[in-house]
Amino acid sequence: MEGINAKYVSKKISKTRWRPVSSSSLQQPDIFATGSWDNEDNSISIWSIGENGVSSMGDEFEGDPQLLCEYKHNGDVLDLQFLDQDRIVTASSTGAVTIFRHHHNSQTLSVSQLWERAHHYPCNNAPCTGVVCNSPEIVTVGEDGRIMLFRADQEGVLRTIEKADSSAIHAVTFLRTTEILTVNSIGQLKLWDFRQPGNEPSQILSLGGASRTGDRVPLHCVDRHPNQQHIVATGGQDGMLCIWDVRQGNMPISLMEAHTSEMWEVHFHPSNPGHLFSCSEDGSLLHWETSSNTDTPSFLQGGRNTSIISRSAIAPTGGNQSLINAWLTGDSSKGHLETTHMLPSQMLSVNSLDVLGQCLVCGTDGEAIYVNRHVPI
């Protein structure tokens, strides 16, 4: 818990995201974006924790995020992703999808593209709940059960999957360049392949009876293992962490007790996937660590775009067999997995987290942003 500072920002924070750093350098991230929700005037904001920020006011304020710029956002920011170094895509409760541009020289934000009512009901707006980017492609999902495919710099909609879900879709992630994975409010994971026509998913995985109560547990977040694209982590209403192997069966490989309320986000560490982070409505932020001794190879591979690893993962060789299975056999009772609380006890929901390098940022309903620059990875 050392080295973690709270910054009160007078807005409930729904999303926090680091600006990506170039994968070649070993540089730590120093800029992040936040989105607010449930305020009369919501906004997206850009913050700096680096020395090149507004001013460094001695050791006392080291790491205290400084606001660089802010821009009004219509509706709650329900999701937020960096498209590239200077473009940010947001999903709004009004159903709009917006691309903002961050001008580094003048430290200002402007709207560079807007799809109003990207998600909608026949008469009303439908909240857009999730967005994922694989520049220049942008995929959004919404409470209207639609999946939309956009391309930055193109005005129209590339593809719409109507009635992709009978209930609300809560989150989306890319599995491969043409495949996405969505999670919905009745505990299902659906795989979609954009190469295939039609409105049917290529695969449905279901939490079904595996949940704690046997009910259908709404899922709220999903993240893919950065190197092994068939391994996926999800979290939902009961706060359990589920690890799935999308190649095998339609049941989770492992289920782990994590939080006591909704898990809002889960993230594998992008360059060190033996570590995983999750945050929850119960106000906790957990750091999960597999005590696998083969972490080093994956760490050396670094970066998010390691196609070699992913191919070898499909046909595993004996050498990294244990690496592949680190999460799949993940079982806290056997001591493979260690969890640590990363925040001092606090009561209000931690809505979002992002981790990059040794830096972690999260935002809460207590209107605070926490930054930790020394995550033990």
Next chain:
Amino acid sequence: MEEVDVEPTTTPIPGFDSNQKHLGFVWGPGDILVYETIYKASGGSAGGCPFVHEVRKDEDIYSPILRKLFNESHHIFVGLQRIREDLPSKNKKPQFVSISKNYRSVIRACMEELQQVAVSTQDAALATQYGNQVSILLAVELIWNLCEVLFIDAAPAGSLVLHLLDWVRLHKADVDEKAREVLASESPAEHQAYWDVVISYVLQGRMDEARQVLVKQAALQPAARVMFKLLDNLLMKMPIFNPGETQTLTEFDVKWRHWREEVDHCLQDQSFASNRHLEDICKILVGDEDVLLEYKELLSTWYHFLVTRLLFSHPTVKPTELHYYAQSSMHMFLDTRSVPEPLDSILLAAFEFDIHQVIKDCSIALNNWWFVGHLTDLLDHCKLLQSHNLHFGSNLREFLLLEYASGLFTHHSLWQLAVDYFDHCPEFGRVYLELQIERVPLDTERKALKVIRICEQRQMTEQVRSICKIMAKKALRNNRLGSALSWSIRAKDAAFATLISERFLQDYCAKGTFSDLDLIDNLGPAMLLSDRLTFLGKYREFHRLYGEKRFSDAAKLLLSLMTAKIAPHSFWMTLLTDALPLLEQKEVIFSADQTHELMFCLEELTSGKSVPTPDRPMQDEDIETTKIELLRLALARNLAMAIVKEGTVEV
């Protein structure tokens, strides 16, 4: 009727003439709605004003900087509630003091930020507004600090004066600024504010600092060296009570009297007669009230005067004696003609240990409940408020917290904080929460889930149901049957689930296909929520079996839907029609017994309505008759085949 403590303030409503029109109003939790009424003694109606005005007392809740105060103090508040009841009170006191300090540091942080923006803002009106907020926070912190010294820390004689000195020093920090300015100047001893600084230090009992500054002057006047040395000696020797040491209060008192006699001697010897400033300092050291009052400007407040007076005249004052000195200091210091400000009477009430008067006066003077709510809560934890009972509500603490939390709940964003405050109001908190939580506007499912989680954690099943129902209705309005069904399942609302199942079946009848299969195929145990939902699930299962060509399973299920009375009567005809293709298969699927049962079902259905209803068009009737004819034929043929098959002995 009870008398009013202060005259209520008047809020003019823009564009409203109170001589001609009448106003109606409705109380809200944190505001009132005011509207024009059409009331006329002689009847007749005039065109009323179409506006409804919202009158709010508390603007602070909308200040982004003060929001930090609400958020951070919420954290401290919850921490305070978690201090265990059974801890011996001796161990709790340091915790309470540290919590009180936490509250104050949050106020200070807010104040500093407000000060910064007040300086940097270009807008004059805004700067004034920030300035006002700063002065309110200053006063609030001043009162809180005094309450901390007197009530929470409850310093005993000896330490009491030390604590009060700290209190005065903290809130009269401009001395240090002036001192820096003087010392930074070219020749400090000749600076016009030089003596002000020295005397201010003495008045605050900061003898070491006063001596350091005095040295500058001594260096300039070598002739008066002896005199300066003498005063320096007196200042150095002044005994200060040290509660950490083994020294008793009596020992200290003896020592102090001894020192005072020494100072007295110097005065009588006229040792300082040649230097007015030094003589004044010496007179201050013996607590000469007339000289003290000459330095009114430097003291600036009556409570500074009080503390200085105590330091030099009654350093071992007991808490119980405070009120006497406080009253007299106030009267001596303030102009007899001027009326004391609210702050003065609040502080005086504190010195008189009249906690309730402090809380009451603060409630009147401040425009929101943040301060009184949190302070009262802390004092209540210190067991200082038990004797007092209200003749309304439960007790003072709960009453104030409820008011504060209700105010928060009116805010579009801060409502979440209020929940924890309601939780810690044992008597009425839950009722308040129940009433408020249902009225939170729900724009997104995520927000709805958060609200539901709050309710579920508190076993508020009625509210969970109602919120789910709101969401289900919303989904239905947007033609999202799947979502609507999910919500009503979560609400365990059988009636609504039935309604939506009906809609699904209607859609099926109209389109011939099911929508939202991902949901219906995965109902699981939720299917049992309502009969109609069970039917929907089972009927869909029949279609799946049929699609998978598992005909005999499908046939069995179809029949059981009717015989077990799961299917509504209105749907039997559809079911029987569904049986047609099964009857027409080459293979015998329905056994003889099953065919009999199907026939019974058909008879039961047709016998009830032999008389054709007049409002039904003839064409429909024709189709219906043909259908029945067809069914009868198929049933008969199937029966024949089944009997033959069942009667045939395999050889």
